Amino acid sequence: MDNQEQAAMLLLSMGENGASQVMAHLDRNDVEHLSYKMAHLSAITQHEAEAVLNRFFRRYAEQAGIARASRAYLQKTLDLALGDRVAKSLIDSIYGDEIKTLVKRLEWVDAKLLARELLHEHVQLQAVMLGLLPPETAAQVLQHLPQANQDEVLIRIAQLGELERDVVDELRQLVERCMLMAMEKSHTQVAGVRQVADILNRFEGNREQLMQMIRIYDKRLASDVADNMFDFIILGRQKAEVLQDIIGAVDADTLALALKGIDPELKRTLLDALPKRMSSAIETQSDALGGVPLSQANEARRQIMDTAKEMMENGEIELQLFEEQVVE
Template identity: 30%
Template sequence: MNNNRAADKLNKVDKAAILLLALGESDAAQVLRHLGPKEVQRVGTAMAQMGNIQREQIETVMSEFVELVGHQTSLGIGSDSYIRKMLTQALGDEKAGGLIDRILLGGNTSGLDSLKWMEARAVADVIRYEHPQIQAIVIAYLDPDQASEILSYFDPKARLDIILRVSSLHTVQPAALKELNQILEKQFSGNSNTSRTALGGVKRAADIMNFLDSSLEGQLMEAIREVDTDLSGKIEDLMFVFGNLADVDDRGIQSLLREISSDVLVMALKGADDAIQEKFFKNMSKRAAELLRDDLESKGPVRVSDVEAAQKEILTVARRMADAGEISLGGKGGGEMI
């Protein structure tokens, strides 16, 4: 019984963090070497935030892991803050140092891929004085959440120019990618003379816009609308916003509820319409729904920015789960597994 209660308090990333902490530095490095930067960042963040780990939790995680590997050969660990800072906070300078070196030196990152390991501000500084088309290629190449954070470090005029170029970008010649890697003082890995690389497009622009803070998103969308009304409409059609959660199936909402805290949910629903609220209520137990209704009614006035931040947090979790194939997003930007 205690084991079950301990397990209920942990999400998948927490369990991965406990497993790696239990494995020890050398074995953990071997596991992390096979993950991408986003996955390492998420697990590192969870490790840094770990408080006192109960014996029951460790036993439960190990038991689940043994059962899991008996049926499959890979771990589906979810994907974000920053590897060096997070692992150092989790493990201390001395222990984290060797682990980080083994992860980074053992990886195969080069050229554009190396930017995925950098903080957004640092990437912005790297590309700030490059030609806008080069900036657009970099932004289109990186994951949307990192790309949106990088864009936030540019002024509105440059941000608009870059997102418009991303929208009109479709393929990039291998020679251009090779030249860009040389600019980044890295050799491009793989065969650079084989075929064009698909990159950018309106959907990519919409994905990046999804991760921008609401104020920046609104400003940028308005700027795009002034330049090209048709393009702004296409981007809006492809964006997934909080209201589109009404189109996610019940099983998806139930999975999402297991990954978000009640405090964040209350704040997000405080600014949501009745249809969205009911969508969540009907996918909870009767008791949980009653408690949520009480919390919503008793919560006083809240700032719009806090509501938007909570909704963004839930959307980030939803997109991560969709990327992992755990849920399917419907509505704008949905209709397919992504």
């Protein structure tokens, strides 16, 4: 097992409470990668489990046994020695600005939702917020802000320095409002439609019959479900000639990246649809990539499905979202 798989196995062995406390200290990418690994771990032998646990406890035993001072401990000690304001500045320089931890919670809030809330704020506060968010999240929020102001926001981010206490307090209030708004806003319908699409994509029974029942109930809802069924998994039930047309419209780098981490049976179906020499080259290129961020592999798969959808809408291919019943 690689390091991430070993970490995933260790977290699983801790139980829900222990694992959640550890993951609370990780950034979003690490949480996503470890969650993916945890979900896909299988057939761990007793020997492998013992090796991982022994490695962990061996590393633990090598530590000096002197734990670092907690932030609360240093805060109380320095408050007494230096006074509140001086101690606060020193603590922030040691542990990083407290507001960064607060803003980190917004990584899980929808970018459109954050942008809508930021629209009501002064551009300087917008810049401070985006300056503290991870670049990936900040870029997504920026895309949903008015295009005319995007350059000004970026310039102000570049000019940011130490934040005044009143700005920190204002930002804290903004973060709390964003979190409250995110909890209050219901995304049930969108999530529900996507969930139905994911269920149908993986359903082994008669998908067409279920879709027909949804159409009878609500044609628009059925259309939304169908739109959400453009998942990479459906390529596994396409005819070889359809797969060849789709793959032919995608560059080799994107395809090699999209193959990372997918179901082995689906991977073999896609590769078998290609000429033997091309299939071998793509597989070799994919293997040579080594470990890649899950977000990059998902983006490559999304690009391929966007291409497939466009080709279907243009009448270039007939894409089966589900197998229809066959009659003699």
